[in-house]
Amino acid sequence: MVNYNGSRDSxxxxxxxxxxxxxxxxxxxxxGNANTLMHAQFDLIKRxxxxxxxxxxxxxxxxxxxxxxxxxxxxxxxxxxVSLIVSxxxxxx
Numbered sequence: 001m002v003n004y005n006g007s008r009d010s011x012x013x014x015x016x017x018x019x020x021x022x023x024x025x026x027x028x029x030x031x032g033n034a035n036t037l038m039h040a041q042f043d044l045i046k047r048x049x050x051x052x053x054x055x056x057x058x059x060x061x062x063x064x065x066x067x068x069x070x071x072x073x074x075x076x077x078x079x080x081x082v083s084l085i086v087s088x089x090x091x092x093x
Contacts, residue, residue, distance in 0.1 A: 013037075
């Protein structure tokens with residue numbers, strides 16, 4: 001996997017190993033870990049935004065389909081009522 005720095009490092013956080021007593025080394029490792037965490041959080045937020053957008057798009061399409069189905073149902077009820085009235089009228093003629 002290619003990192004944001006262009007290297008092929010893993011996205012795992014690095015430990016201090018046996019060099020935890022060296023302040024400069026600890027600082028560099030902490031900065032690298034913070035950078036890795038920020039990139040992971042950014043990717044997560046980007047993915048969540050995409051999912052929210054796709055979900056809202058799906059809901060909008062679903063609303064349109066529901067409205068169409070409702071209109072079709074009302075039209076079919078009106079047609080069936082008119083057919084019933086015509087058949088009742090034709091019985092008594």
